[in-house]
Structure formats: C-alpha cells, structure tokens
Amino acid sequence: MISTAMRKLCFIFLCIPEVLFAQQAPVLSWQKTLGGTGYDMANCIIQTSDGGYAVAAYETSDDGDATGNHGSGDAWIVKLDAAGTVSWKKCFGGSGDDYANWIIQTSDGGYIFAGKTSSTDGDVSGFHGGEFDAWVLKLDASGVIQWQKCYGGSDYDQANHITATHDGGYILCGVSYSHDGDVKGNHDGPGDAWFVKIDSLGNIQWQKCVGGTGNDEAISIIQTVNGEYAAAGRTTSHDGDITKFHGGDYDAQVIVLDSSGNLKRQTCYGGDSTEHFHSIVQTSDGGYICSGHTTSNDQDVSGFHGGFEDGWIVKTDSAGKIEWQKCLGGSGDDGIYSIQQLPDGYAGAGWSSSTDGDVSGGHGDDDLWAVKLSLNGKVQWQKCLGGSQSENANSIVLTSNGGYAVAGFTNSSDGDVLGYHGGEDAWITILMPASSVNDAPKNFSGIFEMYPNPTNGMITVYNTSTISHIAIENLFGETVKNFRNLPESDFTLDLSELPAGTYFARFSVPGSVITRKIIRD
Numbered sequence: 001m002i003s004t005a006m007r008k009l010c011f012i013f014l015c016i017p018e019v020l021f022a023q024q025a026p027v028l029s030w031q032k033t034l035g036g037t038g039y040d041m042a043n044c045i046i047q048t049s050d051g052g053y054a055v056a057a058y059e060t061s062d063d064g065d066a067t068g069n070h071g072s073g074d075a076w077i078v079k080l081d082a083a084g085t086v087s088w089k090k091c092f093g094g095s096g097d098d099y100a101n102w103i104i105q106t107s108d109g110g111y112i113f114a115g116k117t118s119s120t121d122g123d124v125s126g127f128h129g130g131e132f133d134a135w136v137l138k139l140d141a142s143g144v145i146q147w148q149k150c151y152g153g154s155d156y157d158q159a160n161h162i163t164a165t166h167d168g169g170y171i172l173c174g175v176s177y178s179h180d181g182d183v184k185g186n187h188d189g190p191g192d193a194w195f196v197k198i199d200s201l202g203n204i205q206w207q208k209c210v211g212g213t214g215n216d217e218a219i220s221i222i223q224t225v226n227g228e229y230a231a232a233g234r235t236t237s238h239d240g241d242i243t244k245f246h247g248g249d250y251d252a253q254v255i256v257l258d259s260s261g262n263l264k265r266q267t268c269y270g271g272d273s274t275e276h277f278h279s280i281v282q283t284s285d286g287g288y289i290c291s292g293h294t295t296s297n298d299q300d301v302s303g304f305h306g307g308f309e310d311g312w313i314v315k316t317d318s319a320g321k322i323e324w325q326k327c328l329g330g331s332g333d334d335g336i337y338s339i340q341q342l343p344d345g346y347a348g349a350g351w352s353s354s355t356d357g358d359v360s361g362g363h364g365d366d367d368l369w370a371v372k373l374s375l376n377g378k379v380q381w382q383k384c385l386g387g388s389q390s391e392n393a394n395s396i397v398l399t400s401n402g403g404y405a406v407a408g409f410t411n412s413s414d415g416d417v418l419g420y421h422g423g424e425d426a427w428i429t430i431l432m433p434a435s436s437v438n439d440a441p442k443n444f445s446g447i448f449e450m451y452p453n454p455t456n457g458m459i460t461v462y463n464t465s466t467i468s469h470i471a472i473e474n475l476f477g478e479t480v481k482n483f484r485n486l487p488e489s490d491f492t493l494d495l496s497e498l499p500a501g502t503y504f505a506r507f508s509v510p511g512s513v514i515t516r517k518i519i520r521d
Contacts, residue, residue: 023372025381025477026404026431027504027515028416032084035425036061040076042426044102044395045407049109051082051400055407056103056113057426064421065089070122075100075115075135076426077143084428090143094119098135102161107168109141114162114172117150126150128181134159134174134194136202149202153178157194160219166227169199173218173231176209185209187240193218193233193255208261212237218255220279225286227259232280232290235268246270246299252277252292252312254320267320271296275312278337281346286318291348293335294327303327305357311336311350313373326377330354334369338396345374349396349406358382361478363415366390368408370431383477385429387412403432418468418508434475434504434517450505454519457496463489469508472518475501495520 034040038061045055059076062069065086066076074093077100081087092098096118103113117135120127123145127133133152136159140146151157155177162172176183176194182204186192192211195218198204210216214237221231234250235242243266245251251268252275258264269275273295280290294312297304304310304327311328313336328334332353339348352359352369358379359369367386370393374380385391389411396406410427413420417427449462461467466488472481472495480503483493495503495518503518 023380024434024475025383027434028513029430029432030084030513032428033419033425034065035421036064036066037422039424040426041409042407045405047399048105053080054103056100058099071095072097074098088143092123094122094124111139113137114159116158128152129154131156133157147202151182151196153181153183161221163221165223171197173221175217187211189213190215192216206261210241210255212240212242222282224282229257231255232277234276241266244268248273250274269300271299271301279339281341283341288316290314291336291339305329306331308333310334324377328358330357330359337394340398347372349393351392364388368393385416387415387417405430454521456521459493461491467507467509471506473504
C-alpha cells in the first residue's frame with residue numbers, strides 16, 4: 001500500500017514541468033555556405049558511405065562556389081568530405097531551368113537524383129514538351145553522368161523524391177498535369193500525384209496517377225518493409241481517389257500503393273484550413289510518421305499555437321490511423337519539412353519565425369529550426385540556427401557519429417552564418433551532441449585555449465587564430481551572450497552576469513565553428 005507521503009511525492013514529481021527533463025540540445029559543429037551571388041538552395045543532404053555528404057541543390061549562380069552553369073538554373077550536386085571540404089561539385093542541365101530535388105547513394109557507390117527540367121540541350125535529352133519534365137540522372141562516384149531520363153508528357157511534370165527499391169530499381173514521386181506521353185490515367189484536375197517505377201537503367205516498369213478533380217501531389221515516398229510504397233503529400237480533391245477531405249484549401253495526404261502500383265488506400269489528414277505533408281518515414285513499429293505544416297485547429301489538428309502556420313507531426317499505425325499528432329511552433333510561422341526516426345524518438349527540421357511557444361533562441365526573420373521529439377511526441381530539445389535574415393531547412397539526416405546533418409538555405413551574413421556569398425546561399429549545418437564538441441575539425445589549423453575553466457566569471461582566451469565571433473549558449477541551445485570585434489591576440493571574456501552552470505562557447509573561425517564547454521562556478 002502506498003503511503004500518503006509517497007502519494008504527495010509522486011504528485012510533486014509528475015507536476016514538475018517537462019522542460020526540466022528535456023534533453024540537452026546539440027551544438028553547431030560546423031557550417032558551410034555554398035553558392036555565389038545568385039539564388040542557390042540545398043534541397044537534400046545524405047551521408048555517404050565514406051563518412052562525407054552529398055547535397056542536391058538548385059543554383060542560378062555562376063560565380064563563387066557555383067561554376068559551370070548551363071543557363072538559367074541548374075541542378076547542382078556537391079560532394080563534401082566529413083569535415084565539410086568540397087570534394088567535387090557539378091552543375092547539370094541545359095539552357096532551360098533544371099532542378100535536383102532529392103538524391104540517394106546507389107549500391108555501386110554512385111548517386112541518383114530526381115527533379116525536373118525544362119531544357120532540351122546540354123545534359124538533357126528526351127524532353128517531352130510542355131513546361132517541365134520529371135528528370136532523373138544516374139552518376140558514378142565522381143559525379144560523371146552514366147544515364148539520364150526525362151519522364152512526362154506535353155504539360156507540367158515534376159519529380160519531388162526518389163528512393164531505391166528492393167529489386168534494384170527506383171521509384172519516384174511527384175506531380176503530373178499531363179495526359180499523354182509517359183502519363184496515363186490522369187484525372188480531370190489541375191494535377192495528379194504521380195508515381196513512376198523504373199529499373200536500374202531508368203526504364204519505366206509502371207506508372208500511376210492518383211487524385212481527383214482538384215490538385216494532388218506526392219512529395220515524399222518510401223518502400224515499406226513488405227514491399228509496398230507509401231507517399232506523403234497534399235490534395236485539394238474531394239472525389240476520384242481522394243476520400244474524406246476535411247475542408248479548407250489543402251489536406252495532407254498519405255497514399256499507399258502495392259508493389260505493382262495498384263492503389264491500396266488514400267487517407268486525408270487535417271482540419272478546416274490548410275495542411276501539407278513534406279516527409280514520411282516508416283517507423284520501427286510498422287506505422288508511419290509524417291511531417292509538414294498546418295493552419296488548422298480542429299478535426300485531426302489540436303494544439304495550434306497561432307500565427308499563420310505551425311509545424312505538424314502525425315504518427316499513425318500501419319493502417320493510417322492517427323496515434324498522436326503534435327503542433328510545433330509559436331505565434332510566428334513554423335514548419336517541419338523533413339523528419340527522421342531515431343533510436344529514442346524523431347528529429348525534424350524546417351523553419352521558424354517564432355520566439356515563443358516551443359521556439360527559443362531565434363536570430364531574426366525565419367530561422368532554420370531543428371527539433372527532437374520523444375517516441376510519444378514530447379519535445380526533448382529544439383535549436384534555432386541563422387542570422388538576421390531568413391533561413392530554412394529542407395532536409396535532415398542522422399549521421400553515423402550521432403549528430404545531425406541539415407541542409408537548406410540562408411540569406412544572412414551574420415549570426416551562425418559564415419562565408420555568405422550574396423543572394424541566397426545553400427547552407428549546410430552539422431549538429432553534434434554536446435559531449436563531443438571539444439574536437440576541432442580536421443581542417444582547422446588555428447590554436448586557442450581558455451583558462452581558468454571552470455571559471456568564476458572571467459575567462460581568458462589565449463589566441464593564435466582568427467576568431468570573428470563567440471556565441472555563448474546554455475544547455476537548451478539558446479544564445480545568452482555574444483562577443484564580436486575580437487582581437488587576434490589574447491583577450492578576456494566576462495561571463496560574470498551568467499548564472500552558475502554549464503555553457504558552450506561557439507568560436508567562429510575561418511571556415512568552421514568550434515565549440516568548447518565552459519563550467520561557470
């Protein structure tokens with residue numbers, strides 16, 4: 001029998017705010033801006049078999065890091081080593097507009113990316129006409145084209161995502177407005193969610209249109225453990241293949257096809273306003289987790305924070321029934337474009353302009369925003385990265401050393417951003433657990449030390465390197481103090497106004513950000 005004192009103790013324990021149990025936010029290990037004076041954006045990042053990274057991007061620049069542009073905008077693939085040094089970078093396209101929306105590494109050590117093209121020359125052949133074709137390129141490990149294919153008809157066609165299939169081929173998903181060429185079965189709406197299954201050489205094995213008389217799109221696709229395909233996206237249709245539309249402008253949707261491309265089920269998720277899904281992952285229990293954004297606060301959606309939109313995470317069982325959902329954000333605009341399962345939860349990345357609710361540590365305008373949830377949807381940590389202008393994350397991936405690689409874009413030249421080229425840059429950030437922050441990147445040759453540490457408030461930096469900025473963060477990843485205009489000789493940091501505890505000092509040095517732990521007595 002539990003005593004009265006024990007009941008009181010349990011009640012007190014349960015009433016402690018959840019934030020006290022939040023995990024420590026990771027810290028910025030290094031960041032990389034990629035681009036020139038034009039418009040450049042990273043759409044996808046993966047970790048490669050050699051421990052480095054491959055980035056799929058769109059670029060309009062022909063200066064800075066981005067050279068070899070074919071005209072208008074090009075698909076841009078950048079291979080980085082583990083420390084962020086560029087191994088190779090290549091532009092792909094023609095005189096039209098060309099995009100790389102998603103990339104994966106293939107079993108032969110090469111790469112395949114999917115996007116769209118409006119070109120009829122350069123690296124592109126087989127264009128069907130219209131505004132865009134879906135476009136797939138297979139590269140070897142050095143970025144040399146092995147084959148490329150255009151898919152579509154005489155209207156607008158686009159591939160948003162590609163994934164490898166169990167039979168050695170690939171499946172891509174996107175949207176099609178065409179009724180001819182490679183496209184069959186398109187409904188009488190503006191566009192259908194479109195799926196194309198190809199073999200290892202890019203030959204079409206089957207294709208499938210899913211939709212109604214509205215606008216339908218598939219944005220992310222996976223092959224499930226039982227060989228089926230599950231895709232997440234959005235719809236405005238109330239008919240055709242679309243069931244139980246909730247109202248408003250868009251519903252988020254999940255589409256499941258069998259291994260032959262037959263529609264097994266379609267499910268709408270949302271409320272009376274607008275919802276989009278941008279990412280889907282099959283979870284370890286056989287269900288699914290989807291991420292996107294919402295502007296609703298009814299029906300499937302609860303906990304909306306206000307502002308224009310919240311990030312929205314939905315966990316379902318294997319049949320698509322909602323097990324839990326979570327609105328993430330504050331009174332600004334927030335969204336989660338990408339999500340990954342972790343051993344103990346989920347990591348998502350997107351953007352936030354909020355400074356309240358679930359969000360803290362913002363730099364101004366939109367920030368790149370990363371957040372970690374527990375397996376039942378509780379926020380464990382969040383992190384804002386950026387500068388005084390706008391940033392966004394399109395992709396997040398768990399790295400082999402327990403960190404996170406995040407890709408998106410930046411318009412800033414301050415804050416967390418180093419090496420800004422102008423216009424809009426593709427931006428790569430690597431977050432690492434705080435326990436591993438005291439290792440400098442391999443490409444950093446400068447030296448600095450701090451003493452005393454622990455400190456009672458004053459700490460001297462013995463410096464023989466160029467440090468442009470030092471940001472002091474607390475355990476929740478919030479910047480509590482900044483130091484700028486630093487000398488190239490020894491100097492002292494005054495931390496006396498900070499409460500006792502553990503902090504992290506982020507040193508911005510040429511080409512890197514190095515983090516050191518500080519104990520404030």
